[in-house]
Amino acid sequence: MDRKGRPSTDVWTLAPGVSLRSDGQGWFLHDEALDQRYPVNRSAQAILSACDGKTPLEEWVYSLTKRFRAPEDRVKEDALQLLWTLNAHDLAQPVAVPLRDEWAFYRTLLARLIGWPIPFSHLPRRRLALDMDRGLHTLRQVALAVWLAWRLPLLVLTPAALALTVFQPKVFIFVPVVLISLFLTILLHETAHLIGARLLGWPPRGMYLSIRPGSVAVKRKPGSPRQEFLIGVAGPVFTAIPGIALLWANPGDRIWLAAAAPFLVQTLNLLPPFTDSPLYPYWRHTMDTWQTYVKRRFKRMRNGAVHMIKGTGQVLLALVGGTLLTLVGLIILEMTVTFIGDFAGWPSFQLAPGGVLIYRFQAAGENSSLSGTLGEGAFCLAVIGGVLNAVASAWRLMMRQPKGPSV
Structure with missing residues (x-):
């Protein structure tokens, strides 16, 4: 029991699926998706040194509240943000998606094409923490995530399409163009989410990538409905701009139309029923009234x-x-x-x-x-x-x- 008479806990949630835990010997970060432990780095250990890895987190927050004479919720929020900042790169390293997961995804996709409604929810996800203050490093992380999610079709279909282009150039030339355009589309889409979050003053380390075969998504800690709405809309809106530019610069050209198609298809993310729409938090907030x-x-x-x-x-x-x-x-x-x-x-x-x-x-x-x-x-x-x-x-x-x- 802590000093307020409430049950103590040694589990503290830093982000969805990521928690800070103590086993009595020291602190570590636990990633539920991978079921792996990551040791807390030296900077965070220095902050937690007063606890010596044995004091429950609620007692630690209580002592900080008395020391700084601040509300407990504010101290907890600031402490979580500080620990998230110090350990952003220890949460989930870029782990390659296993090939068995990729084969399972494409088997499911083939079944959906045949007409058998098998859900994709059984496929595991991998998480990759982001640091939006590091610029090109963050962009490289997003590109790596897109590669991990789509590497099998890029490695198999692109060379096959290039080989078939030799025999039927007028037909198969569209396949590598669409694949390359798709890769750039997803990269721009997720980068636009990050830029929108940064312009709205989102915490630099308050976002992470969720990776699974055929899917890359920027996830974020919950915020206001307006912020979530604007961050969600930024992806499809900014992605549609290159597609419109390609059609405007080369009207009637089928190759440029194929290159612009993936950019324009991203605008479907603006429709709430198609995915976890950015509009839904706004409508949910409106419905509450x-x-x-x-x-x-x-x-x-x-x-x-x-x-x-x-x-x-x-x-x-x-x-x-x-x-x-x-x-x-x-x-x-x-x-x-x-x-x-x-x-x-x-x-x-x-x-x-x-x-x-x-x-x-x-x-x-x-x-x-x-x-x-x-x-x-x-x-x-x-x-x-x-x-x-x-x-x-x-x-x-x-x-x-x-x-x-x-x-």
């Missing part, structure tokens, strides 16, 4: 809209994914048949690239770029496959959808 009945009805409407939009998004994803996967399969089939025909000396196979079934769907005399290579029937079969995949996905969603609360 409403009557209970109105808030309850609005919450039900919002939850229903979220489920509807998520379901629609899953069906559209299944439609696009099924179409693309079918088309990729037909491309591989066409390349295989053409290669066998060339190697075996069967010129008749070249008259029906992709197979006889595709040739029967093809209009007579059709000859135009990709359509002329695969045949019009390839796109028909791809669309049919996508529609069937979307219907199957919608059916699975309806079968798994729980009943909502009665209104």
Whole structure:
């Protein structure tokens, strides 16, 4: 028990998922995501030397309150900020995301493309503390986090796209352009969050990166709804500026359009139902002023809209994914048949690239770029496959959808 008669504790939360603990021998930082301990550095040990690693934290705060004649909450807040500052680089070192997590992510993504609604929440996250006072070092940390989250597609798809560009330059030239643009988009998006936080006077070490395969997000300690709103909006707004500039400087150019697309897609983060929207804290703060009945009805409407939009998004994803996967399969089939025909000396196979079934769907005399290579029937079969995949996905969603609360 402490001097006020309250139970003492040896656990003190510094940040979400990170706490300062004492085991009776000394102080250490505990990262819950990695389940690892990090020793407290010398500067913080000097501050905690009066405790000698054995005094409960509440007694330490109580003694500081008496010494400086300040409110206990203010002393605790300042002490937490000081300890966070001293140990910002000891919280979570840049740990590479294990390959098993990356394979699990892409297996889940493939299942979502096929139409099976498997959540991504089972994938573990890694945390990386940031120090916004260090400028280029912070930018390097963000770039490292983006690389850790997207290294597998960047390492596999980029060389493959460059190799395929030699055979079909007009088609596959867009793939490496989109991948590079995607990397720069995420880097700019997260950097804009940091710049917005710094301009609003956010603590230099009050933010960290949450990393998992296919996802990089700047996290921050809770602040006012207005600050959270402005920091959240800064990412998609500043990311859209290069995309608009690319379209303005090169209107009608398909390569520049492909390069600008990832920048413009980031503006979807402004819509609350799509993600942990920056608008939500503002609306939540506004809803707190409403009557209970109105808030309850609005919450039900919002939850229903979220489920509807998520379901629609899953069906559209299944439609696009099924179409693309079918088309990729037909491309591989066409390349295989053409290669066998060339190697075996069967010129008749070249008259029906992709197979006889595709040739029967093809209009007579059709000859135009990709359509002329695969045949019009390839796109028909791809669309049919996508529609069937979307219907199957919608059916699975309806079968798994729980009943909502009665209104």
